[in-house]
Amino acid sequence: MAGEVGSNRHPEKQITDWASEIWDFCPSIARRRSSKADLERALRSALKRGQDLAAVTEGLRAYYASPDARKDNCQFAKGPHVMVRNERWEAYEAEPDPVSQLVEEDPWPRRLLQWERAAYWNSEWGPKPGKPGYRGPPLAELAA
Numbered sequence: 001m002a003g004e005v006g007s008n009r010h011p012e013k014q015i016t017d018w019a020s021e022i023w024d025f026c027p028s029i030a031r032r033r034s035s036k037a038d039l040e041r042a043l044r045s046a047l048k049r050g051q052d053l054a055a056v057t058e059g060l061r062a063y064y065a066s067p068d069a070r071k072d073n074c075q076f077a078k079g080p081h082v083m084v085r086n087e088r089w090e091a092y093e094a095e096p097d098p099v100s101q102l103v104e105e106d107p108w109p110r111r112l113l114q115w116e117r118a119a120y121w122n123s124e125w126g127p128k129p130g131k132p133g134y135r136g137p138p139l140a141e142l143a144a
Contacts, residue, residue, distance in 0.1 A: 027074040034079030042084035059089030
């Protein structure tokens with residue numbers, strides 16, 4: 001599909017660009033177990049599920065460089081579309097920076113945005129905005 005964006009972090013890249021990049025670093029055995037068209041379909045599906053294609057690509061790059069994929073001259077390397085479709089790349093995703101894990105993101109702006117846009121409220125967050133016992137910031141702070 002022309003004009004189809006492949007990532008929020010890289011809006012200039014198209015699905016076909018991501019597929020070509022992945023295809024180029026895959027071992028030939030893995031490419032024989034897949035097709036570029038299957039990979040593009042899997043990437044489109046991953047994007048619809050909210051996956052960031054930059055993270056998918058890096059996870060696949062890590063997988064194909066791993067001993068799991070390199071064992072016995074890549075005889076057991078999975079096809080890239082299978083890795084994307086089944087989200088197996090996540091097991092090889094780069095570990096998050098330990099410092100960034102220490103700083104927890106404030107969840108309230110995201111929660112209030114979900115409430116305002118979709119009227120979604122998770123009961124684990126406590127009472128809904130405007131109800132007695134609500135413990136988040138005022139909704140007016142979202143607009144500010």
